[in-house]
Amino acid sequence: MINGFSEWAAAERLIQSSPLEQLKGRCVAIDAVAHIQKSLTKGDTKESLLPALGGNPFNIENTLDTQIKQFRDSGIKPLFVFHGINASGEHHKLITAELLAKKIDEAWDLYNASNPDQAVVAFGTACLFDSEHIYRYVQSLLHRKRVPFLVAPYSAYAQIAYMEGDVVDAIQGSSELLVFNTQKVILDMDFESMTFTWVTRQSCIDNLALGNAQLWNDACLLAGSNLLLTLPQLDNDATAVRIPKIRAAADMLKRLSMSGNTICLQHADEPLNRQFDYLDNYRKAIMSIQHHVITTISGEMVTLNKETAPNDVHSFIGQRLPDEIYYYVSRGTLGTSVLSWRTSGQIVEKPPVDGGTSITYQTLIRDKLLHSRRKSLALLSQSLHRFYQHKDVNLKLFFGPQDTQGIPLDVTNAGDVKAMISKWHVGKPLIANRMKQTKVDSCSLLFAIESLSSTDFAKSTITPKKAADKIMRDVQEIQSNALWRYLHLNDYIADDHTLSERGQMLSRAYAKAKSSGLETDQFDEPLLLGVELLRLQILNTDNLFPVPPYHGAPYRGSETDQRNTLLVSRVACLGRLRHEPIGYTGPLSRHLLAYNSCVSAARHAQRDMLDMSLCTMLLDGDVDRSIGEKAMRDIGFGLPFIRDNDCGLSIAVKHYLDELSADDQPTSSESRQSVKDKGKKTWFPHVIDFEESLQYAFSLWDAMTAAVKDAPTSLVSANLRDEWMKVDTWLSGRR
Structure with a gap:
């Protein structure tokens, strides 16, 4: 949303309302990200503690079902449009993530100071943090529910603007759509009052910019939005009367009789402008609005206003990929992470939901996951034009120097992974x-x-x-x-x-899980992730996250009890908590949230590599390109690692074992049942069968123990194996 737009447009009475019946039988292209973000932040569907748990909202599918029914009952045919490959010059997302991370940090301070109500409110201000992983899961839900969607080649805004009139009857989304060449944008649909609100681009231009479309675009950009950060000079405005940012930006442009480019040039050497590389990012934003890449109704990739486009479109959009890749992206068959890295030549690593201040997480991202990312990028590059095979990719870290190009991944020397x-x-x-x-x-x-x-x-x-x-x-x-x-x-x-030996290790874990009665989808992803975490040397009893700020580690019983509880809780982090479709209510742990960030990073690395394995099959002609659209979607959404984890199950196990450690008789059946009853009735009131959740976590533990027990020392050290077996003995009396 453009900063201050809603406030300004409402004050100027530009927002109009019409009966929802006018949209009956109409196809509406919907900005999917704006739609999901509204669900995450507004009304009954908001889950304030989402940033404290990680993963997906517990009520996301239930919310989607309700919305789909509302569309169908109203006779509206939605077409959800998602953003695709990240265009070059989108580093403002890193700055935005860092600002939200500070809000989450403040929320944890309130929680640790025993101010839970204030903490919940504070967490609720950052519900959009790290929400990108939710979008592909939502795509899989839409596919399963037979609701049409499209992933744009790059920006959903440009794609939706192109579709207005010729492809769809109406468009709905955030105010950023008004920067593109749109006519009328639906801002909201209210299924209770059966009305929808909308605004025309021309009325906005006439009111704010006196009919000057370029001034309007400049004001929208400088005000700050998903397209560009707010101009620092507007953020530093010390005037007593606060006016909407979009109005302040327009007033500045008119008062100085300057274009947005001239204003950015004038302030280019000021510290914040230099830090944000504001002038360059402004110019990229302007050019991407005028010359974005979209897909036509016939599937052709087209640059908008191509006749006036500069020769260096790649500098603000990214290097071009083969057209067929954009088709696979549009159907949700392939994720866009590795593709974005390849076209931009850079991985921009944002802070995770816990803040990412631990050495453990930073080492994982900077060093340990490079091998996996290098392989994924090399596999893709070796199926593309030779240009990509000789061009490296750099890793830019949120905790590293911001004035450098980043750490080179040395993709060009990864070896012939494709031949392998x-x-x-x-x-x-x-x-x-x-x-x-x-x-x-x-x-x-x-x-x-x-x-x-x-x-x-x-x-x-x-x-x-x-x-x-x-x-x-x-x-x-x-x-x-x-x-x-x-x-x-x-x-x-x-x-x-x-x-291989690692494959045999995983096979033993799978065999144990099957014998425990678990369903395949309950263990096949979690146990592979467990083996990966052992490879990354972070599935152990080490103190990986210092206090402060990472409060919430096991603290009851002896030091041995605490270490044992920690390891079992980390294994539980591999699974998911079965929770009612409602916002979470229960204890929190920043320590386990930090561990979940590591699990999440490992999970994303697996899906990235899997996506590229599939991508090369498609590019190399191993797959019949004429297979139907449904089959193409089935392929992508039927592969693992689509859905991210939360740390809810880990917290449940930690609380159970911690409470037992405070008991004089932690292994007695009475003590165990008493703690289980307390967990069910008091700590986790909305968990679906608390005891069953514990049993599921312990079954994952048994499977991982089977893997560790007979693993060669090249995969699991003798010391770790011995420690694991001791924890297993300790746990046997506490289940």
Whole structure:
């Protein structure tokens, strides 16, 4: 939202209202991000403690169901449009994230000072923090519920503006749409009053800018929005009477008789302007509005106003990718993270929801995950134009120097990763037969690992492209090959297609989880993440997060009790808490939230690598490009690591074990049941079956213990194994 727009437009009576019935039978393109953000921050759907838990809102699917029903009951046909690949020059998102991180830090201070009500309010001001991971999960829900959506090549604003009139009947979204060449924007739909509010771009231009469209655009940009940060000189305005930022920006432009570019140039050497690289980012924003890249109704990639576009469109949009990639992005088949890194030449690492001030998290991002990211980028680059194969990518960190280009990833020297996984073209008949043998009816990480337990089958999967019968057309066939390639690239499968030592370790964990009665979707992702965290050397009892600021670690019982509780709680962080579709009520832990940030980073790295394994299959012609749109969506949304975790289950386990450690008889059945009853009735009133949640966490623990117990010392040190076994013995009497 443009800063001050709503206040200004309401005061000037520019916002009009009409009966919702006027939209009956109409197709409305909806700015999906603005729609989701409104759900996160307004009314009954707001979950104030979302920044304190991480992950997805507990009521997100329930909210979406309600909204879909409202659209259908009103006869409105929504088309949700999401942002796609990040355009160059979007570093203002880093600044915005840092400002929200400070708000969350203040909320934790209130919580630790025993001011819970004030803390909840403070957390609620930062509900939009780190919400990007929610969007792809929402896309998967929309696909499952058969609601149409589109992912724009780059900006959803530009895409929606292009669609107005010719493709859809109306558009709805944030005020940023009014900067683009739109006519009328629906700001809100009220299904209770059965009305909608809207505004025309021309009325805004006439009122604020005296009919001058360029002055209007400049005022919108300098006021601050999702397109550009607020001009620092407007933020530092010391006048007694506060006026809406958009009005203040317009007044400045008219008073000085200057363009936005001239004002930015005049202040270019001032400290904050220099820190934000404001002049350059302003110019990129202006050019991207005029010459953004959109996809036409026929699927063609087009630069707006191409006849007047400069030769360096890549400098404000990013380097061009093959057109077919934008198609896969538009259907949600591929995520955009690695694609954004590749086109911009930079990874801009924002602070996580816990603040990211720990050495543990910073080391993870700066050092430990580079190997995975390098492989993902190299795999993509080796299927693209040679330009990309000789151009590196830099990592820019929120905790590092902001005046440098960042840390080079050395992508060009990652080796021939594409050739490494080039012999996975396993046909549908072979896969179907193996599924019958393993009694599996769907493609999953479990099947990908379990299928290779047979040496004969593993050998039969060595299928160079020239030996493959035909290109892949079946959804499960494509998914299986993508998973095998990802697991091979990630060292779970050896070059002879048998399970590596790490793959065997994961297989033992899976076998134990199955014997515990868990469903596949309850353990296949969590246990692989657990093995990854062992690889990253952060699944242990070490004090990874210092106090302050990371309060909320186990504190009851002996030091041994506390260390043991910590390890079991960290394993529980791999799973999800089953919670009613309502905002969370219960205890918090910044310590476990920080650990969840590490789990989340590892999870995203897995999906990034999996996306690129699939992407190269598509680019290299291994997959039939004529398969239907539904199948294309099924492929992407049927692969793992779509949905992020919260730390709710970890907090529940920590509280249970902590409370037992304060009891004189922590292993007695009476004590255990008493604490479980207290958890169900007092601490976690909206958890669906508190005891079952604990049992689920302990089943994950058993599976990880099975993996650790027989793991070679090259994967798990003898000291860690011994410590793990001691914790297992300690836990056995407390379950």
